[in-house]
Amino acid sequence: MIAIEVNGKVHEVDADPETPLLYVLRNDLALNGTKFGCGLGQCGACTVLVDGKAVFSCMTPISTLGGRRIRTVEGLGTIERPGPMQRAFIEEQAAQCGYCIPGMMMRAQGLLESNPAPSDADIRKALEPNLCRCGTHMRILRAVGRAAQLMKVKA
Amino acid sequence: MNGIALTRREFLSSGGALVVSFVLCPRAAAQAGETATRSAEAKLPGSLDKFPMLDSWIRIGADGSVTVFTGKGELGQGIRTALQQIAAEQLAVPFASIAMITADTQRTPNEGYTSGSNSMKDSGTAILNAAAQVRELLVAEASRRLGVAADQLVARDGAVHAPGGKRVGYGELVAGQALHVRAEVQSRFKDAGTRTVMGKPVQRVDIPAKVTGGVAYVQDLRLPGMVHARIVRPPQFGAKLKSLDPGIAEGMPGVMKIVRDGSFVAVVAEKEFQAIRAMRALSDRAVWDVGALPPADVYAQLLQLGSEDKVIHERNGASLGAMTHEATFRRPYQLHGSIGPSCGVALYREGKLEVWTHGQGVFPLRAAIAEMLKMAPDTVHCIHMEGAGCYGHNGADDAAADAALLARALPGTPVRVQWMREEEHSWEPFGPAMVTKVRAALDRSGRISAWEYDVWSNTHSTRPGKAGNLAAGSLVAVPFAPAPAAPIPQPEGGGDRNAIPLYAFASARVTSRFIPTMPLRVSALRGLGAYMNVFSIESFMDELAAAAKADPVEFRLRHLEDGRARDVVAKAAQRFGWTSYRRERDRGRGFAFARYKNLGAYCAIAMEVEVVRETGEIRVGRIACAVDSGDVVNPDGIRNQIEGGVVQSLSWTMYEAVTWDARRITSRDWGRYPIVRFPAVPASLDVDIIDRPMQPFLGTGEAAQGPASAALANAVADAVGVRVRDIPLNPARVKALLGA
Structure with a gap:
């Protein structure tokens, strides 16, 4: 058994230590938000925050995560009470198929926590590791900008 | 009382006497077997023609709950939300009260594939008419029960209201019976001016679950x-x-x-x-x-494989005469x-x-x-x-x-x-490699007097229906034969989709050269041949405009007779600020237009690019789009589709090509098949929608693919004087042409 902390809760997981975090989140913890995209660290669909930094969960074995704080899109809010990042994406209707969006939101969350007022260029640079195939980029950029505003109001 | 025909009534609709029957029936009956057999009668609108019973599309429970059925599926294009808007508007029920059931072989009508930008035309039209007709039936039934003339009654919020405050809920009117009624050809729609749900940017119903970790896929x-x-x-x-x-x-x-x-x-x-x-x-x-994969120069091989040729358009073909301009365009295999x-x-x-x-x-x-x-x-x-x-x-x-x-x-x-x-x-089956060749002549007044166009392509659909079209079906010990490769006929077309220009030329001939042999597995990729044909036609229009010393927008308008086409061209040019544009070094502007399939949405795009001469890199600046999708159901949905189509097409056009060696496909991941990333997306992207209330829905999902590609190539040509006719316009190719 390996203990990992996800969204503030510690879980005992019965999995091979080499198992990438992605599969543990999705299958053992039944958290749907983190997506399989490539398994190669090339697309960002699996992005989660580990100690506040965006990482590819498809490339991160659970054995490396002891004592570290993992956050997924489920940690940003719920469908009944969406957090500011989620509200911003809903308000901007920043999704087509939406498959890449949770990964986008987690990377953006990491950005805003370290830089609460990023420029458009900052956002573009920060989101570079994450791919979107529907071409929703313009809306995603707006949504991240809006999330920064919403978080500022809250703070 | 199950299985008994209850009553048969008559009421006067706007169109005259209409016979109505409410029939109780098992739920499955509406789907099973009762497809259209009325060939002698007039065609019903959209997919109603195949599934004419109203309860194939709409059911109302005794509690007033409303379920709407569609054979189309949500693909991220927002169709679930748009169809729900149509049903809510025409049924006069709250948007949120509707449960939508999408493509399911036991529950919904068989509407074939969710493809070809056909969902609004097929399913949207069916639900629009079915919902309007159900509402009229409910009003007629309320009129009978209340003893009040139908024209005094108002359907609103899931009930029929009479003057003086009396009301009957839909659930009570239907009392658990299925609306097992054959649709009529004509429907009485709510006035466009009174709409409260259609035409509004209603938020997508699927997005909240997608951003909060719900079961969404x-x-x-x-x-x-x-x-x-x-x-x-x-x-x-x-x-x-x-x-x-x-x-x-x-x-x-x-x-x-x-x-x-x-x-x-x-x-x-x-x-x-x-x-x-x-x-x-x-x-x-x-x-x-x-087995052996094709040689690296697949275009040469494609042209040698042998084609089935068909002239799909001819106008004064005998007087085509000598051509003064000619160009060949190539498009590689590309991925979904x-x-x-x-x-x-x-x-x-x-x-x-x-x-x-x-x-x-x-x-x-x-x-x-x-x-x-x-x-x-x-x-x-x-x-x-x-x-x-x-x-x-x-x-x-x-x-x-x-x-x-x-x-x-x-x-x-x-x-x-x-x-x-x-x-x-x-x-995955790739989008097919294609070759096009275009020749034209200009007359002394600067008009295109002759146009000859050829397109070589494999099929653009190897979709299943046959086990042999499934990967597994081709691998099992006793493999299945795939369906023979076949071209998709005009007017929709496959490889020759949009091969016929919408422009008026004095003489023209368009030939579709269908290649049955497939060097690599291919099938439908968004837009099919339209992407390449519009890239070719609209690039060549700019080449001809330059030869005629004409402004590219004015040159297009010179040849465009369709008023709605002219409107989107004018709108995109206006939004971009085409006439007041000031050119800076290594920056240029490009324009392109098409009507998808020549029968779907109209789309015009203007864009600005900067070319970095040292690297050949294209930086995309402002983009202005104008689109006419007919009657607008969800303007934000249309905008989202056009925005996405533009960015995706720019990715295809700037970067994308499948690669292979002798043994295997080598473009096996995002490292070896790069697509657009955030730093390279446009500086800005505006979409103007021209609404046409009460006109037919025109499919929008693929309308931007062609115009975006040609607008890019035209902008590059305008910026640095280099005409790129091979996709992708990647830095290496642009740089090589700049150095030449």
Whole structure:
């Protein structure tokens, strides 16, 4: 058994230590938000925050995560009470198929926590590791900008 | 009282006497067998023509609950929301009160594939008419019960209201009966001016779950006792398994079963990562017989393969005369490249198979799986769930068939098959490589007097319906034959989609040269041939405008007679500020226009680019689009589709080409098949919509693919004087042309 902390809760997981975090989140913890995209660290669909930094969960074995704080899109809010990042994406209707969006939101969350007022260029640079195939980029950029505003109001 | 025809009534509608019957019937009857048999009568609108009974589309429960059925599936294009808006508006019920049931072989009408930008035209039109007719039936029934003339009654919020405050709810009016009534040709729609849901930017119903970790995709389906499978995929399509060492994986943790049927090999395990490890172990030791892949210059090969030629358009062909301008354009194989690789879940029990799929056509998929597994089609149940955006025929059907094959090997156990990234990149059917050649002549007044156009292409649809069109169906020990490759006929067209220009030329000939032999597996990619034909035509229009010393926008308007086409061209030019544009060094502007399929949405695009001479890199600046999709149901949905289409088309056009060596596809991941990333997306992107209330819906989903590509190439030509006729316009190609 390996203990990992996800969204503030510690879980005992019965999995091979080499198992990438992605599969543990999705299958053992039944958290749907983190997506399989490539398994190669090339697309960002699996992005989660580990100690506040965006990482590819498809490339991160659970054995490396002891004592570290993992956050997924489920940690940003719920469908009944969406957090500011989620509200911003809903308000901007920043999704087509939406498959890449949770990964986008987690990377953006990491950005805003370290830089609460990023420029458009900052956002573009920060989101570079994450791919979107529907071409929703313009809306995603707006949504991240809006999330920064919403978080500022809250703070 | 089940099964008894209750009453038969008459009421006066705007169109005259209309016979109405309310009939109780089992729920399934509306779907089973009662398809249209009224060839002698006038065509019903949209998909009502195939499924004319109103309760195929709309059912109202005794409690007033409303369920709307569509044979189309949500692909991320927002169709679920748009159809729900149409139904809410015409039924006069609150938007949120409607439950939508999408593509499902046991529950919904068979509307074929969710493709071709046809969902609004087919299903939207059917639901628009069915909902309006149901509302009229309810008003007529309320009129009878209340003894108040129908024209005094108002349908609102799920009830019929009479003057003085009396009201009857829909549930009470229907009293649990199915609205088993044949649709009429004519419907009485609510006035466009009184709309409260249609035409509004209603928020998408699917987005909240997608941003909060809800079950939103087939990838998220988690059935009790479900196990995980991976396919041991051959190096390329058509490879045959020579030897396999199953022993290497049999003892691995969690491995339940290794399934082999001919060259189809898969491993099933309790946990997903266990399946991946076992698959890798098996793959390392598997030996395959591989056929030869095509030579690197596939264009030369394509032109030698032999084509079936057909003149699809001719105007004063005898007087084409001598041509003064000529150009050849090429487009490589390109990927759908879904961000989520394909996935399928299947469960086989008691002789019946259930399949959850993100494929675009559950009914054709059911036919193919039933054929492959030698099962009766009615024992196979295919249910659509969302996947990542597909943009056409990707691996979705194949993954569903993989799951079906494995589920039958493990009766009673749900099996989930998830394709790996490398599998999706190398096994999905590609968008076909194409070649076009165009020749034209200008007259002294600067008009195009003659136009000759040829397009060479493979088929643009190898969709299942036949087991042989499934990857698994081609791999099993006794493989199935695919359906013979065939061109998609005009007016929609396949490789020749949009090959006929909308411009008025004094003389013209357009020839479609269909190549039946496929060097690589290909099928429908968003826009089909329209992407390449519009790229070619609209690039050449700019070349001719330059030759005529004309402004590219004015030159197009010179040849455009269709008023709606002229309107979008003018609108995009106005939004861009075309006439007041000031050119800076290495920056330029480009324009392009098309009406998708010459019968869907009209779309015009103006854009600015900067070319970095040192590297050949294209930086996309401002973009202005104008679109006419007919009657607008959800303006934000249209805007989202156009924005997405533009950015995706720019990615195709700037970067994308499938590559291969002698043995395998080499563009197997995002490193070797780059697509657009955030730093390279446009500086800004505006979409203006020209609304045409009460006009037919015009499909929008693929309208931007062609114009965006040509606007880019035209802007590059304007910026640095280099005309790029081969896709992609990647830095290496642009730089080479700049240096030449």
